Amino acid sequence: MGGPDPVEVLDCRGMRCPLPVIRLARRLPELPVGAVLRVLADDPAAAVDIPAWCRMRGQEFVAATGEGPGYDVRRLH
Numbered sequence: 001m002g003g004p005d006p007v008e009v010l011d012c013r014g015m016r017c018p019l020p021v022i023r024l025a026r027r028l029p030e031l032p033v034g035a036v037l038r039v040l041a042d043d044p045a046a047a048v049d050i051p052a053w054c055r056m057r058g059q060e061f062v063a064a065t066g067e068g069p070g071y072d073v074r075r076l077h
Contacts, residue, residue, distance in 0.1 A: 006038035017045035021053050039071045
């Protein structure tokens with residue numbers, strides 16, 4: 001969708017809140033600063049929870065994608 005290509009895809013489909021956010025919080029710090037992680041999550045709460053987590057943690061919510069659905073997050077620090 002015109003955004004940056006993710007360096008990794010974290011498949012959290014079938015997991016319910018709060019597991020996709022917990023997985024994101026564990027994996028993102030292991031990636032280099034500037035890397036984009038795509039989280040695939042089909043729990044409707046992820047559409048709210050992932051952007052909110054990014055705001056609280058100072059990370060960049062890049063975009064929601066149609067595949068999965070997916071949520072792209074860039075590590076800023």
